Amino acid sequence: MDGNATLHASNRLAVLVFLVTICLGLADSRLTLAAGVWTNEPAGAAVVLDCPFSSSPSACGILDVYSSAIPDSDGTAPISASGVIRSTIYKGNQSGGSQLNWTTSQIVNEIYVGKMWRTNSSFEGRTTANKMFFVRGPGVNGFFGLGGSPGSTSWPIYFGHNTASLDNSHTCAFDLGLVCNPNVGNVQAIRGQWTKLEAYFKKSTTATSRDGIVRWWVNGVMVGNYTNMNYAPNGLNEWVWSETWDGTVTNPVPSVDWSHYIDHLHISIPGGSNSTDQPPGPPAMPTMRGVTTP
Numbered sequence: 001m002d003g004n005a006t007l008h009a010s011n012r013l014a015v016l017v018f019l020v021t022i023c024l025g026l027a028d029s030r031l032t033l034a035a036g037v038w039t040n041e042p043a044g045a046a047v048v049l050d051c052p053f054s055s056s057p058s059a060c061g062i063l064d065v066y067s068s069a070i071p072d073s074d075g076t077a078p079i080s081a082s083g084v085i086r087s088t089i090y091k092g093n094q095s096g097g098s099q100l101n102w103t104t105s106q107i108v109n110e111i112y113v114g115k116m117w118r119t120n121s122s123f124e125g126r127t128t129a130n131k132m133f134f135v136r137g138p139g140v141n142g143f144f145g146l147g148g149s150p151g152s153t154s155w156p157i158y159f160g161h162n163t164a165s166l167d168n169s170h171t172c173a174f175d176l177g178l179v180c181n182p183n184v185g186n187v188q189a190i191r192g193q194w195t196k197l198e199a200y201f202k203k204s205t206t207a208t209s210r211d212g213i214v215r216w217w218v219n220g221v222m223v224g225n226y227t228n229m230n231y232a233p234n235g236l237n238e239w240v241w242s243e244t245w246d247g248t249v250t251n252p253v254p255s256v257d258w259s260h261y262i263d264h265l266h267i268s269i270p271g272g273s274n275s276t277d278q279p280p281g282p283p284a285m286p287t288m289r290g291v292t293t294p
Contacts, residue, residue: 037079038114038266040198040217045112045268049102049239052080052264057100060265065099077263078194079116088259089245097245097260102267107235110202110270111135116263121192123258124150127251129160132260134240135201137232139165144199144216146189147181150252154188156181157197159214159224166207166230180214185223194263195219200270203232239267 051060057069072086089096104111113135130146141162146155159180161168168177189195196219204212212229215222243260 037116037196038112038198038268039220040200040215040222041112041114041266041268042110042200042270045270047266047268048104049265049267051266052083053085053262054080054083057085061102062265063101065101068096068098069100070098072261074261074263076194077116077261078196079264081263085262086259087241087243087262088257089243089249089254090257091254094249094253095245095247096249096258097243098241100241102239102265104237104269107137107237108269109235110200111236111239112198112200112268112270113239114196114198114264114266116194116196118194118261118263119189119191120257120259120261122256123191123260124252124254124256125152125155125258126150126249129244130155131242131244134162134238134242135199135236136238136240137203137236138234139163140232140234142214142231144197153191155191156186156188157216157218157223158182159199159216159226161229161231163231168230170210171226171228180224180226180229182223184225185218185221187218187221187223189218201232201236203235204230205233206230207233209233239265 049060051062056071057064068087070086070088072084073082074084075082077084087098113133115133117132125146125148127150131143132145134141134143136142143160143162144157145160147158148155160178161172161180162178164176166176168180169175171177172180198217200213200215202213204210207230210228210230212231214224214226214229214231216224241262
């Protein structure tokens with residue numbers, strides 16, 4: 001091979017190596033984003049669900065109760081584009097949306113939930129209880145919802161313990177302390193914009209011990225921190241998405257389609273083996289991430 005041919009071959013090899021390096025770098029950046037986005041997840045928490053919604057919820061072991069969640073595509077989804085799940089109530093209807101249920105394998109004392117979510121840009125919302133997702137356990141039914149009024153362009157995220165057998169009037173608003181408003185920050189969700197929602201729960205010792213914890217974050221900033229809650233004395237074991245748009249959307253009836261989009265759902269169990277199951281169940285099956293050869 002003459003000198004020019006050698007030079008051209010070397011140049012082609014250099015370009016190929018450069019392109020491969022760039023591609024690997026982009027791939028690594030995406031993996032790093034997905035791995036590090038849940039910035040308020042407790043250290044050492046065991047991941048039990050990490051769902052990109054790249055297909056139906058059932059692919060992640062999530063029950064679509066009414067088969068009404070709509071697989072959709074959104075190239076702007078921050079974590080796992082472009083697959084998303086859409087939940088919609090259509091213009092003029094009084095019912096719609098979806099219900100998604102996921103249950104832990106055993107009842108636990110603590111749970112962390114991270115979710116990337118947005119509404120559509122014309123979302124209006126109703127007068128009372130714009131519910132989104134629930135974190136539940138035996139006998140409790142707490143949820144996170146959108147505050148504000150119909151037609152708002154931004155909303156505070158609040159927690160409602162939604163459980164008649166519990167009294168949190170010592171720390172939250174309304175009868176029985178049913179509404180826990182943001183108490184440490186004022187970051188709000190913006191209509192039509194992707195928003196990272198994170199929540200952490202620790203069960204109370206009893207229904208009256210006032211030692212349960214509920215914390216939540218909006219786009220990484222803590223907005224709610226209640227450390228004296230009566231909640232989930234019998235433990236925690238379920239995440240549910242439900243707007244409860246079940247024939248009651250009359251205040252107002254939607255004048256346009258209302259939609260929620262979920263890009264990614266991440267659930268983990270903090271505190272190591274903190275299950276109320278004694279002894280705890282068997283460890284999870286190990287997963288091989290990759291193999292490096294010389």
